Amino acid sequence: MADGSQAVVRALELVIQVGAHPDGVRLSDLAAEAGLPAPTIHRLLRALVETGFTQQDPVTKLYALGPRISALANQMAGGERLKVVSRPILERLASQTNETVFLAALDSDEVVITDCIVADATLRLGGRPGVRLPIHASSQGKAILAFLRPADAGRILARLTLRKLTRNTIDRMEDLAVELGRVRELGFAVNDQEREPGVRSVAAPILDASGSAFGAVCVGAPASRWRMDRMIERLAPLAKAAAGDISALAARYGGSET
Amino acid sequence: MADGSQAVVRALELVIQVGAHPDGVRLSDLAAEAGLPAPTIHRLLRALVETGFTQQDPVTKLYALGPRISALANQMAGGERLKVVSRPILERLASQTNETVFLAALDSDEVVITDCIVADATLRLGGRPGVRLPIHASSQGKAILAFLRPADAGRILARLTLRKLTRNTIDRMEDLAVELGRVRELGFAVNDQEREPGVRSVAAPILDASGSAFGAVCVGAPASRWRMDRMIERLAPLAKAAAGDISALAARYGGSET
DNA sequence: GAAGAACATTCCATATGGTGGAACCTAGCA
DNA sequence: TGCTAGGTTCCACCATATGGAATGTTCTTC
Known part of the structure; x- marks a missing residue:
């Protein structure tokens, strides 16, 4: 390989x-899946076990991920650490709601999805990390904006163009200001088909130690399955609780990065 | 290298x-620390970035752990996954108490420490993953034992030898039964210098979906700093809350493995 | 308990891929 | 603009990664 890293890769x-085998996996299955001979896999596994990246159960002889992975995960900083901390809470929320749940952060004047658990239902919201959303037309964006420090929020609002995406989109600054006031009162934000027809969501802010938002938890679903009032009644408290749990654990990892 | 895995290691x-540089690190510092030439490190980093194990900040050019680590951490199963989920909660507990906190699990007839955050104080409990404790003379052991399924608990109790380690150790089965009844009522267990003079601790069980214990959270401290009644009053509720939080998130990852 | 099959581990000749010094490129600072 | 520090590319060569074959281990069946 021209790259000089075949063995490493x-x-x-x-x-x-x-990692794709949470219940453990045999050397021979790994070899078959990778299309490489057993001695090659054996040698690679020896290095992986030696450094703790994988381990071998002494009884079953199956290989699984090793303690080094969790140790490394605990050493991660910033946004990646927030993902690690948030993941179990998101998983619980996904299980409670049976809908797609998102972790989101602010990046410049947009919201970016940083983690996502897609529902199992036939009709469900899709999504994946990296997707960007307009801040004014997403529940995540509004939840974060409402709980930013006023100076930070003011800076973003000053630059914001309120593009009208659906007939429901908030496209006047006065209306957005009223909406953000409501978000602050309620502790969560809604998106009632404001970005895309047929899509509703609720989102709650993740707050740092100073009470300033640095992320949001969101539950999104088809409008056909959830009237807005029922979503507010049923899903908003769950999103708020999840955001609260993440805030309690992750306050130290946050920080606005606008 | 005889092993055929120098590049991999x-x-x-x-x-x-x-991973030891949460704020990011330069290629040249990595090269200096590793005692390897820059081109070697550069090539290795290229493979690591390509597979997501590390990433490079486009602005600062610093290298940090990449998204693959958190993705792998979220794929872990069993005890290792429990560690990942529990870590932020343990960190919070350590911060709340300023004492050493432990995550523990049952392994055969003993308790094994699976994670540990050692306090900063001059006088503090030490500990590290892998350390084994007698089940009858540790708060973790008693907390787990009290909340095992009766059949499981019975099996362990039938085999248990109540070694007397200090003058406080419970060394009669009738006394242990009474103590376990108390633990069940209170929802936490104590260790009042029962395993080692000068050491006290409180522990609360981590319960699976069926209400059966599969682990415990413990706060341990020098007896000189904490009277037993004050520990019960101040630290036990925090340990219980932490164990409750872990239980809520990790119920799916547990399961007795006695 | 013995035999067979499946799986894991070790061996080793060899070819190929990892190596690192040198040269070159880039970015930041005075 | 020139200099320095840091990063990247190049390439001859030899050290190491490779994988087929042999050997060892474990499990299952009779």
């Missing part, structure tokens, strides 16, 4: 492969 | 090295 991809 | 150790 093979080993790293083997870690990823082991 | 170097790359994996480089991940570990990057």
Whole structure:
């Protein structure tokens, strides 16, 4: 390989492969899946076990991810650490709601999805990390905006163009200001088909130690399945609780990065 | 190298090295720390970035752990996943108490420490993952035992030898039964210098969906700093809350493995 | 308990891919 | 603009990664 890293890439991809088997996996299955001979896999696994990236159960002889992965995860900082901390809470929320749940952060004047658990239902919201949303037409954006420090919020609002995406989109600054006031009172934001027809969501802010928002938790669903009032009644408290739990654990990892 | 994995071990150790720099690190510092030439580190980093194990900030050019680590951490199962989920909660508990906190699980007839955050104080409890404790003379052991399914608890009690370690150790089965009844009522267990003079602790069980214990959260401290009644009053509720939070998030990851 | 099959581990000749010094490029600062 | 520090690319060569074959281990069946 021109790159000089064939062995390394093979080993790293083997870690990823082991990770796809939460119940453990045999050397021979790994070899078959990777299309490599057993001695090659064996040697790579030896290095992986030696460094703790994988481990081998002494009884079942199956390989699984090793303690080094969790140790590394706990060393992560910033947004990635927030994802690690938030993941179990998001998983619980997804289980409670049976809808798609999102973790989001502010990036410049947009919201970016940082983690996402897509519902199992036939009709469900899709999404994936990296997707960007307009701040004024997303529940995540409004939840964050409402709980930013006033100076930060003011800076963003000054630059914001309120593009009208649907007939429901808030496209006047006075209306947005009223909406943000309401979000602050309620502690959560809604999106009632404001970005995309047929899509509703509720989102609650994740707050740092000073009470300033640095992210949001969102539950999104098809409008056909949830009237707005029922979503507010049923899903908003769950989103708020999840955001509160994440805030309690992650306050130290946050910080506005606008 | 006789082992056929020099390049692989170097790359994996480089991940570990990057992990020790939560604020990011330069290529040249990594090279200096590892005692390897820059082109070697550069090539290894290229493979690590390509597979997501590390990433490079486009602005600062610093390397940090990448999204693959958190993705893998979220794929872990069993005890390792419990550690990942519990870590932020343990960190909060450590911060609330300024004492050493432990995550523990039952392994056969003993308690094993699975994670540990050691306090900063001059006089503090030490500990590290892997340390084993007698089940009858540790708050973790008693907390778990009291909330096991009766059949499981009975099996363990039938085999248990109540070694007397200090003058406070419970060394009669009738006394232990009474103590376990009390633990069940209170929802937490204590260790009042029962395993080691000068050491007190409180522990609360981590329960699975069926209400059966599969682990425990413990706060331990020097007896010189905490009278037992004050520990019960101040630290027990915090341990209980932490165990409750972990239980709520991790119920799916538990399961007795006695 | 013995035999067979499946799986894991070790061996080793060899070719190929990892290595690192040198050269070159880029970015930041005075 | 020139200099320095840091990062990236190049490439000859030899050290190491490779994988087929042999050997060892474990499990299952009779």
